[in-house]
Amino acid sequence: MAVKKLSKSKEKKMQRKETLAALGEAQMKLTRANEPGNDHLAPFQPFQRYTRNGLELNIECVHFSNISETDFEKVFALLEANMKKEYEASTWGWNEKEKKAELREKNPWFLIARDSSQIVAFAHFKFDFDEDVEVLYCYEVQVVDELRSKGVGKFMMQILELVGARAAMKKIMITVFKHNPRSVHFFKDILKYTDDETSPRYCDPLEEEEYCYEIMSKALRTMATGPKTDPAKEPVTLKSMCKASCCK
Numbered sequence: 001m002a003v004k005k006l007s008k009s010k011e012k013k014m015q016r017k018e019t020l021a022a023l024g025e026a027q028m029k030l031t032r033a034n035e036p037g038n039d040h041l042a043p044f045q046p047f048q049r050y051t052r053n054g055l056e057l058n059i060e061c062v063h064f065s066n067i068s069e070t071d072f073e074k075v076f077a078l079l080e081a082n083m084k085k086e087y088e089a090s091t092w093g094w095n096e097k098e099k100k101a102e103l104r105e106k107n108p109w110f111l112i113a114r115d116s117s118q119i120v121a122f123a124h125f126k127f128d129f130d131e132d133v134e135v136l137y138c139y140e141v142q143v144v145d146e147l148r149s150k151g152v153g154k155f156m157m158q159i160l161e162l163v164g165a166r167a168a169m170k171k172i173m174i175t176v177f178k179h180n181p182r183s184v185h186f187f188k189d190i191l192k193y194t195d196d197e198t199s200p201r202y203c204d205p206l207e208e209e210e211y212c213y214e215i216m217s218k219a220l221r222t223m224a225t226g227p228k229t230d231p232a233k234e235p236v237t238l239k240s241m242c243k244a245s246c247c248k
Contacts, residue, residue, distance in 0.1 A: 026134040033127040033167040034107045036063040040163045047159050050113065053150040057113045057120065059159065064108045074119045075110060076100060082142045086177055090212040102139075111156055111163075113143075120144045123156050127164075130173060131198060136164030136220075138174045157191055165220040171196075173217040184214075193218050 033040075040061045041048050050057040067075075079099070087094040103124055113121035124140040138160055143152045164172045173196060176183050187193040193216035195201055200211040 029134050029168050030127050036065045044162055050155050057115055059113050061111050067110055075122050078142050086180055089179055090177055120147055121152050121156060133170050136169045136172045168222050169220055171217045171219050175213050175215050177213055187216050
């Protein structure tokens with residue numbers, strides 16, 4: 001009996017060591033991904049411009065520490081125009097001061113689309129842990145009203161999926177208001193996201209109706225690179241990475 005107990009004890013220690021090693025490796029991924037000087041779009045040159053449906057947009061990805069106050073205010077103005085009523089209709093409510101603080105906290109990144117100098121779309125995201133899993137969490141993706149249904153939002157999300165995969169994140173996640181059917185349709189039916197295991201319907205099924213949101217996710221496939229390839233410098237083409245019908 002003593003031998004068996006010792007064996008189980010060793011097995012538990014080994015499992016703990018493996019878990020700690022995995023967490024350490026994951027933390028290193030997050031640290032590398034969150035370096036403010038990173039140019040996450042450098043490997044994705046075809047995705048730095050959006051030239052479809054009569055649009056010519058320039059796309060950039062910037063760490064919060066590098067975004068100007070003018071651009072931050074433009075981003076917030078777009079968020080407020082699109083989402084203030086949605087937040088007011090939820091149990092969360094709308095608080096301008098708190099929303100601005102949320103956009104700034106915990107090492108955020110911004111993916112910004114410009115038409116000339118005008119910001120017409122943005123995504124607010126972070127490289128972070130969720131339940132000890134390294135993820136790219138998209139907190140907002142917003143497009144000006146006049147450019148909706150022109151593929152801009154889908155293009156922005158495709159970029160985030162590529163950036164997350166390049167950074168070796170396990171999945172991309174997003175929170176969606178349940179009372180926003182257009183958003184639910186966009187993520188579930190168009191982008192093929194599914195309910196995450198951390199969504200209320202799984203983690204609190206008996207009280208699911210008490211929640212105004214659901215959490216969705218999509219698994220990311222780490223980009224394969226050869227032993228002598230620097231993944232940060234290897235170029236990516238539309239045909240090699242984008243699986244949408246328009247890129248085939």
